[in-house]
Amino acid sequence: MKVKFWGVRGSIATPLTNIELNDKIKKALELALKAGLNAPWQTPQFIEQLPWYIRKTAGGDTTCVEVETGDNRLIFDAGTGIRPLGLNLMRQEIGKPIEASILLSHTHWDHICGLPFFVPAYIPNNNITIYGTHSKIEDRIRHQQDFEYFPVPLDIMRGIKEFVQLREGESFRIGDIEIDTISLYHPGGCTGYKVSYNGKTIIYATDSEYKELSPEPKPIIDFFRDADLVIFDAQYTMLENIEKEDWGHSSTIIGIDMALKAGVKKLAFTHHEPTYSDEKLWDIFQKAQNYLELQSEKNDLQLYLAYEGLSISL
Amino acid sequence: MNITEAFQENVIIxxxxxxxxxxxxxxxEQFLRVRISESKFQFVLDMANVPYISSAGLRVILAVVKELRRDNKGDLRIANLQKTVAKVFEISGLNNVLGIFKNPDSAIQSFTD
Known part of the structure; x- marks a missing residue:
C-alpha cells in the first residue's frame, strides 16, 4: 500500500504567509553566508542540508490522505487537500475512468470543504463512492452545496455514483480491502478507519481526544494493535491539550504512549494546528523524538511529521 | 505505585x-481529588522515587493543577524530579507552567513566599 498526504492542516486552511516565506529565505541566506556558498553547483546539496523547517513547509491544506492498493484508491477526508489530489488524478488518468472511495471521518468543514473542488467528481465517466457513519451523510454533503453557500449543486457532480451510509463500528470491504471502523471522541463524533490489505494495516484516526489510558485495554488500543501505520491527530502540544479539554484533539506525546502500548510500527502526526509555524511543528516533532527515546530505549516505532507530499510505502 | 502523605501546616506533601x-x-488522581474534596488545596508532589512518567501521569498533574488554580484556590508544586523525569517535564513544556523545586522544603516554603 502507498499512503500520500495531500492535506495535513486541522481546522482551517493556512497558506504560508509572505512574512513566513521571507523568514525562510532570510534564514537560508544567513546559513549560506556562514557556509561560504559561492558556486551554483553547491546549492542543491546546501538546500538538502538546511533544517526541515527552512527547506520545507508542512503545507496549509486541510485533511486529505490517499491510500493506493493494487486495484483500489481510498481517499480519507475531503479537506482542501483533495483539490490538488483531484488535479493530480486528472493528469495521471487521462482518458481512463477514475475509481475512488472517499471515506469521511466526520463532516466538520475542514474535512469536507474541498469536495466541491474535486474535479474528478464532475466527470460522468468516473466512479466515486462516498462513505461515512454520520447520520444522513448524503444530505450533509448535499447541503454544503446549497445555492446559498456554493453556486454548483451536488447533482452536477455526476462522477459521484453513490453514498454509503455506514453504522458506527461497522466493518465492510472495498474490493479486496477490509475496513473496520471505530467511534472516536470528538464534538459531534468522528470515525476512525482501519484498512487491512495484503497483510498490512493502516489506521486513519484523526480528530480525537484521548483523555485517559487506563490499565485495562481500551477498545482504541486494540484497534491500533500491531498496525503498520497509524495516522494520528496531534493538533496540540500536551499543554494545550489540557487547556482545550473536550475540543476533541490530541498531542504527539499521547500518540507515542498509545503506539508503544499497541505495538504500532509507524506513527504519523497530522491535523496540525493552524497557528503553528513550520519551525514550531519541527520543534514539537523533535521533542516527540526525544520523548520516544526517553520512554523506551528498545523499540522500532518510527515517527513521521506529516507534510503535503509525504509518501509512505508499506 | 505507593502513595504516602505528610502534613506541614496547610501543605500536604x-x-x-x-x-x-x-x-x-x-x-x-483519585488520592489528590479526595484531599481536594476535603478542602485541601496546597500540595507538594515529592517525586524522588518516580523513575518514569508517561502522558497519563502528566495529564493527571496538569488536570489537578488546573483545578487548584481555578479561583486561586491553591496549587500543586513538584519536588525532587529524577533526571529522566525532569527531561519529560521539559519536553512536554510542563516545566514552564508548574512550580518545580529541588526539594520538598523549598516547595513548601514557596507557598509562604
Whole structure:
C-alpha cells in the first residue's frame, strides 16, 4: 500500500504567509553566508542540508490522505487537500475512468470543504463512492452545496455514483480491502478507519481526544494493535491539550504512549494546528523524538511529521 | 505505585514511589481529588522515587493543577524530579507552567513566599 498526504492542516486552511516565506529565505541566506556558498553547483546539496523547517513547509491544506492498493484508491477526508489530489488524478488518468472511495471521518468543514473542488467528481465517466457513519451523510454533503453557500449543486457532480451510509463500528470491504471502523471522541463524533490489505494495516484516526489510558485495554488500543501505520491527530502540544479539554484533539506525546502500548510500527502526526509555524511543528516533532527515546530505549516505532507530499510505502 | 502523605501546616506533601503511568495515574488522581474534596488545596508532589512518567501521569498533574488554580484556590508544586523525569517535564513544556523545586522544603516554603 502507498499512503500520500495531500492535506495535513486541522481546522482551517493556512497558506504560508509572505512574512513566513521571507523568514525562510532570510534564514537560508544567513546559513549560506556562514557556509561560504559561492558556486551554483553547491546549492542543491546546501538546500538538502538546511533544517526541515527552512527547506520545507508542512503545507496549509486541510485533511486529505490517499491510500493506493493494487486495484483500489481510498481517499480519507475531503479537506482542501483533495483539490490538488483531484488535479493530480486528472493528469495521471487521462482518458481512463477514475475509481475512488472517499471515506469521511466526520463532516466538520475542514474535512469536507474541498469536495466541491474535486474535479474528478464532475466527470460522468468516473466512479466515486462516498462513505461515512454520520447520520444522513448524503444530505450533509448535499447541503454544503446549497445555492446559498456554493453556486454548483451536488447533482452536477455526476462522477459521484453513490453514498454509503455506514453504522458506527461497522466493518465492510472495498474490493479486496477490509475496513473496520471505530467511534472516536470528538464534538459531534468522528470515525476512525482501519484498512487491512495484503497483510498490512493502516489506521486513519484523526480528530480525537484521548483523555485517559487506563490499565485495562481500551477498545482504541486494540484497534491500533500491531498496525503498520497509524495516522494520528496531534493538533496540540500536551499543554494545550489540557487547556482545550473536550475540543476533541490530541498531542504527539499521547500518540507515542498509545503506539508503544499497541505495538504500532509507524506513527504519523497530522491535523496540525493552524497557528503553528513550520519551525514550531519541527520543534514539537523533535521533542516527540526525544520523548520516544526517553520512554523506551528498545523499540522500532518510527515517527513521521506529516507534510503535503509525504509518501509512505508499506 | 505507593502513595504516602505528610502534613506541614496547610501543605500536604504527597510522596510517590513507582512508575507514574497509565497503570498508576488513576490512583494518584483519585488520592489528590479526595484531599481536594476535603478542602485541601496546597500540595507538594515529592517525586524522588518516580523513575518514569508517561502522558497519563502528566495529564493527571496538569488536570489537578488546573483545578487548584481555578479561583486561586491553591496549587500543586513538584519536588525532587529524577533526571529522566525532569527531561519529560521539559519536553512536554510542563516545566514552564508548574512550580518545580529541588526539594520538598523549598516547595513548601514557596507557598509562604
Amino acid at each position: 504527597v510522596s510517590l514511589d513507582g512508575r507514574f503511568d497509565a497503570n498508576t495515574s488513576d490512583a494518584v
